[in-house]
Amino acid sequence: MEDRSSEFHQRLGKLAELKSLGVEPYPNGFKPDHTCADVQKKFGEATKEALTATPERVSIAGRVMALRDFGKASFIHVQDRSGRLQAYVKKDVLSTDDFAVFGKCDVGDIIGICGPVFRTRTNELTVEAREFKLLCKGLNPLPEKWHGLKDVEARYRQRYLDLMVNPEVKDVFVKRADAVRFIRDFLVGRDYVEVETPMLHPVAGGAAAKPFTTHHNALDMELYMRIAPELYLKRLLVAGFERVFEINRNFRNEGTSTQHNPEFTMLEFYQAYATFEDLMDLTEEMISSLVFRVKGSMKMNYQGTPLDFTPPWTRISVKEAVLKFSNAGEDVFVDKDAALSFAKGLGLHVPEGLSHGKVIIEIFEKVAEPMFIQPTFVTHYPIEVSPLARKNAEDQSVVDRFELLVAGREIANAFSELNDPLDQKERFLKQIEEKAHGDLEAHPMDEDYVKALEYGMPPAAGEGIGIDRLVMLLTDSPSIRDVILFPLLRR
């Protein structure tokens, strides 16, 4: 407590004075009967005269966000979860004791007020304090009322302050909660069951990513924080759930950026007897109706770029996209060496050991991915980069998969699921080969998953949607940290 602000010490002094007056500075039990918004809603239409003629008493509680002191009378702004409301504290209608307590109050304290609602000379709806109760003495001063808290580092490290004084920040997280609830209702309404699968995995599967490792002491067992729930959810298809989804955290031991946080929220859902084409239809419906719900329109702006989510959305294959947005020839898709030399011509760093499909994806990401601003389904990814997806019936070099791209970014990834246990085992073995060739993120073998498939998994399609990135779009947030309450920072 040595190097605290002088105001901290001044407030400690007030705290001591309150205690010496016999006032408990942190009491419990005050019950507000209205929120600030309740009062606005209930009396917003009432005239000054009507309120004076039949005064109605309310009690509210919240944090003091502004205080204008006139000596024997003061105006304060009280902020609760619903918003702000003005209160008027007048010496001659309060008890001497209550007024003395008010005298020790500062901006940032949490208080409770009971009294009639009236309108001031300027017609502002206001609660006149007949009773005033201190509910929590704040010791640290709040950020400035006018400029708020701007310092980005402080906003992340002390998010509670950011949320307290910057209302638009709280709006983002309320919208996030709304979006998640909408998605949950959407899937539940289609007979999906919400489940929770392990976060601690003995094998880090279901995606190509570097996992966090951890250790279980009692079992003396190496474990991985999950990088994806996919393989567990598909075990549940084997089990007979047929329609399951999970909204939960994934962890990836990789760098951070405006689009990457080491822990992020993923929706994955799986539907038996559906194909990836069915999921394109479902995704169109889910996302467009979500956009409409949050934005009130199918059209919106993201960082100044107009986006239109009105279905149907463009569907284009990886191959078509590469041919369209570059001068690559067909040979790039037939001959690995042609692909390699074309990639090098683009200035891409492509080691010889890379698989043909991986080279094609490198090319696609360079030349085509940034071009897809409006919602677009990109389909038919190379089989080498999709070890869990079902092969396309006509072209065995690609799988029945799509990614949804919006604003040049991946929002969703889905495919018809591979349910042939022998094929799956071969794909895992191929991945292990690629790991030997230096692909650090090749998928590891999961014998237990193969065993589950051997019992029979119904034909199905599954999809993953990155909730954080989706919420970035919905809230026009430039950084993923803007949609994560407590983003990871160095100590």
Place this chain on the structure above:
RNA sequence: GAGCCGCUAGCUCAGUCGGUAGAGCAUCUCACUUUUAAUGAGGUGGCCCCGGGUUCGAGUCCCGGGCGGCUCACCA
């Protein structure tokens, strides 16, 4: 991992050519019983991110480090 930018009072920010560290808000004292960033008068408040160097003298220049942001790379 590389480049660029930032870090000064509780908050938001100035700080010239290297010459005694500033403003607004907040806070404290006084006045004020209908204000809206209330007003008026007067005060308090500093590890200028940290460490080294150059210099008579460093918030300022140089070197190293820390934390953060952006871009690129890596990565879905």
